[in-house]
Structures are given as structure tokens and as C-alpha cells.
Amino acid sequence: MFDLNSYLTSKNKQINNALNEILKQDSTRISAAMRYSLMAGGKRIRPVLCIAGAEAVGGKAEDVLTAACAIEMIHTYSLIHDDLPAMDDDDLRRGKPTCHIAYDEATGILTGDALLTLAFQVLSSDSTGHHASKLLKVINILTRAVGYKGMIEGQMRDVASEGVELDSAALEKIHALKTGALIEASVTSGAILGRGTAREIEHLRIYAKNIGLAFQVMDDILNIEGDPAVLGKAVGTDKIREKSTYPSVMGIEKSKQAAKNMINNALQSLDIFDSKSDPLRALATYIITRKR
């Protein structure tokens, strides 16, 4: 029986060590702020998905560790900028003051910029023996996922939708852009660097698309039913901001059912893989049972 907890513990350790290694030598204020946000105890879902994607196709964690770190940097940059006063204006993230509160707003903006830039720096200097063309492809996939037609467009729509009632299609589109695109890119990047075939990569893409959506549905549910002490952030904020969420559009029970269906679709897409994809299977289940 596959043990997700020990898998997550071991991968998180690997990822955290690698992230520490990248930034350890610097004593500037900006590098301190980067470390502060990067090492604030995130769940590392995306980098773990990248590693698990590589492993599913027969690759090794070591081969994609740099890409996994780059993905966590991109994710952290997006959180820092989302938390800024001009955006969601959040003071708390992962149970700690947000970057612009712990430092200042200018530093918050620049720390996000720096992490985004560093992601492409580490990817472009990855010396673990990948072909340059593969790394270039991963950079391309990631930039498309988080660019103005991906995550950034999702954030634009999200900001614009406060106080507006959305239907479930508009809501799903926001989530697909805002959260789904990077999750999809995380898994496929791992699969590409792990030397997966086109068919394997496509199956993993469908897996990721489904768990990405389910992940966001659960985020919405946790914003209602979650425990702020466990979550490390306030709950009930979506309602205060009059944000359309899955629960607000289709009710909480139907939302839970929708998330379950998505996870089933994700698991089905893994049918072509052997036990090397067990981490991905367990992660899918984790997503709809998580408390934080």
C-alpha cells in the first residue's frame, strides 16, 4: 500500500533542500524576502506533482528537481502578487504575515518579480543533463500556463468578478486559468523531462486538468467549512468579497460531488500507467480529502 504521507515528507524535504541551496548564499533584503515567502511552509503540491509526473513515466525525482523548484517559485510569486493591497489585500498567508506585510509593498512587488525571474534562470541553467530543447519546451509550457492567456488572465477575471454573479461555466474558466493551467504545466513538465511519450504526456495532462479543477473546488469549500487554524488563513472571505464560488453557484453538496467526479476522471486517465503512478493516484485522492 502506497504511503502518501511519507512520500510527501520525503519529496518536500528534497524540494526544500534544493530551494534552500539556490538562495542560501545571499544576504540582501530581496533574497531574504524571497526566502521568507518561498520557505513559509507551502504544501509543495505543484513541485510534488512535477516529480510524480516524471516518476510515472519512469523518470527520477533528481532529474526534475530544478524544474520542480522553478514551479514552486512561480507559484509563490503569484501568491505574493495576489496578496498585494491592489489585489486581494491579504495580510495572512500560510499562517504568516504576507510578504508585503512582513517587508513592505515595494519589496512585495519586487520579490514576486524576482521569484518569477529566478524560475526561468534556474531552468535555463539546469545542468542535470537535459537537452536544451527539452528545457526550452518546459519554459515555453510554463510561460504559456502562467502568462496573459493563462494564470494572469485568470487573476484579471477573478479581480473583475468580485461582486458579480457568475455562472458555473465562467467560474470554471477562471479556475482553469488561475489554478488549473499551472497544475497542468507542472505535471506535463515533469513528464517531458522524465522522457514520457506523447501519449503518456497527454494522459497526464488530462489527469492534471481534472485534479486542478477539483483542487480549486476544494479551496472554495474549505473557505466555507475549513478550520482557519489548520488552513493557515482566514475563512469566509469569499462570501465577504461576494465572490462567486462553486458552493455559491451550485451549492456545497453538488460542489463536493463535482470534485469527486473530477477526481474519478483523473484516476481513469492514469489507467495506462503501472504502479509508478501511485503517487499521482494518492495525490488525486488527497486533494478532495485535504483539510488545508
Added chain:
Amino acid sequence: MFDLNSYLTSKNKQINNALNEILKQDSTRISAAMRYSLMAGGKRIRPVLCIAGAEAVGGKAEDVLTAACAIEMIHTYSLIHDDLPAMDDDDLRRGKPTCHIAYDEATGILTGDALLTLAFQVLSSDSTGHHASKLLKVINILTRAVGYKGMIEGQMRDVASEGVELDSAALEKIHALKTGALIEASVTSGAILGRGTAREIEHLRIYAKNIGLAFQVMDDILNIEGDPAVLGKAVGTDKIREKSTYPSVMGIEKSKQAAKNMINNALQSLDIFDSKSDPLRALATYIITRKR
């Protein structure tokens, strides 16, 4: 006799067409904001330097046009974020309302993010026949130049230095980071993609380092002696903000002499090149005679 004006007109047209081409199909608010800032009439110094760097080593403008566009995107992103209320809080840029004024602050932040991301997207999908390893090297050079040990660190120091009296060494360091690094990377990226030798690239790097510094010294001088109508932005702002500048540290005449010396060093470094480096020679002279 080389005619810089017609050279600049022709290259600017090429660059603007290429930039327009990249963004033309999109009708979202974010792409409109990206176009707004990108097409606001910048001087295109950096992309022209990239092209001229390629030409100096025997390459063609067409071969580095994508990289030139990426560099202008990175430059524009840095301006948009520098202008934000939490940073320099500027309302006017290139004679037009800054991005966060024309749109809103959230859009300003995201537009900068989007342009930075798009720069690496276009570089990683450059299909003009470059080897993937060369493109990866250019991405690496650019990310290092504008990352947390380059331009971003320069901006951190710049923000921290308001109201603080700096000596000329500290000032030079800020400028080298904030402006110099990207200018250096622009020329060397062009030279790399134009297939320059290591010796050629090194000579161009020294050229770029010198003109980069001279460019910033002139910026400081124009902030005192410039005509706001020609500059497209307010003058006297450095003094109001109590910013240390070359003129404030060493006086205006010595600053002008320093800029001239840097330009001479830059020109000397071009001695190994033939007439194909005439655009670079003319650009060096332009930098200390420009009015905007």
C-alpha cells in the same frame, strides 16, 4: 557617413511591427494594457542595441528580432512596476499616463508580470532557426541581468536610497545594476544569437557596460537640464525626492565629463570591429547628445 536617424527609424519600424504582430490578436483587457505600455513610444534603445550587437558580428536583424522584442518587453515591465504607487509613484511615462493610471493598480502589476512572462515565452518559442542551447543561454543571461542580483537589486537599492546621501561608488553600483545590466545583456544577447566569437562578445560587453553607465548619467543630467515637453516626463523629480545622482554627487560638469569618458571607453572597445559596428558607434555618441 552612417545615418543614425534613418537607422533608428528603420529598426524601430521593424521592432514595432514585430511587437504588434505578437499581441495583435487579443482583445482582453490585459492584452490591451500590455499593448498600451509596450507601444507608448519608447525609444527602443535596448532592442536596437540587441540588433546592432548582432550586426556588428555579422548577424542579421531578422535573426534577433524576437530576442529584441523580448528585451523591450522586459524593459517595459520594469518601467510599469517602477511607476507603481508603492515604488516611484509616477503618473506620466513617455508623455502618457502610466499603466496603473490609464488602467488600475491591479492591472498595472499584472501587466508588468505578463510582459516579463511573455518575454520568456517568445524567446522559448523562437523559430528563426537558433539552436535551443543558444536561446537557453540568452534566457539565462537576461534572467541574471534583470533578476534579484541584477536589475531588481538595483531597484531595491534605489528605493532604499531616497533621502540618503550616496558616494559615487554606491551610485555607480545602483546604476550598473538598475540600468547597466539589461543594456549589457541586450548587446551580448544580440552578439550571441548573431554568432559572435567569445572575443567579440567580450568586447561588446565592455562597450555595453560603458554606454549603460553613460546612459544613466545622462538620465540624471536630463532630469535637471532636460525639457519636460521633449522628455515626455517631469524634470527636477530627483531633487524633490532627495535622490543621489551623478550631478548631485560630483556636480554637473564633472558628470558630463564622466559620461564622455565612458563613451570613449565604449568606442575604443569597438576598435576590433569593421564598419558593421557603425550603428553601435553612432548609438554611443547619441547617448551623450540625446535630449530625451
